[in-house]
């Protein structure tokens with residue numbers, strides 16, 4: 369059975385679906401999507417041999433080899449220029465790694481209208497990259513599963529400048545509007561983390577003043593938002 373996290377992510381793919389799932393591991397997501405959409409095609413990209421083999425095995429077992437190609441490679445290099453990939457999913461990694469994959473693979477994004485991203489941490493880094501590259505956030509989710517909280521960020525390419533305030537980058541524009549229970553849970557924990565960090569930093573002999581300032585501003589925003 370697919371995780372709630374990946375099911376929710378799959379719901380954001382728009383027909384016609386020609387997508388690349390980067391860091392696909394077992395290729396569960398491409399298999400789930402292609403089993404439900406008879407015209408969908410996918411590339412399952414994996415950089416590591418173990419997950420690459422696992423992905424090939426799942427695709428074989430599910431008899432989806434005619435519509436899912438499993439390719440080994442780093443990030444977006446598995447997408448060949450001439451191919452029609454209209455959407456990309458990247459899930460289950462840190463925001464910094466997602467940013468690196470997007471940045472290094474920028475040349476492969478020309479036909480990609482939608483990016484569906486699920487950073488495990490560092491969502492603001494992903495949002496910043498998106499707005500700097502004219503991808504507008506069009507939906508977000510925050511879910512709790514197996515003791516972890518996950519954010520899903522859906523963005524569409526717009527040929528126009530996009531702006532997000534500092535608060536929107538930190539909390540996520542849609543998550544901030546909705547303020548679900550899971551959102552409160554996340555930001556309560558984040559507030560505690562920041563309080564501890566500020567205390568630790570204040571005890572350092574060489575005070576990291578800029579870092580402390582940034583954390584203090586974020587603390588103010590968190591207090592305003594969750595009370």
Ligand code: SAM
Pocket residue numbers: 374390391392393394413414415416419441442443444458459460461465469
């Ligand atoms: N996407 C699946 C999910 O959300 O359940 C699997 C997530 S798993 C934690 C992360 C996967 O990304 C691993 O299988 C890892 O090998 C792969 N990965 C890490 N860096 C990668 C990169 N630069 N390019 C492609 N795959 C990568």
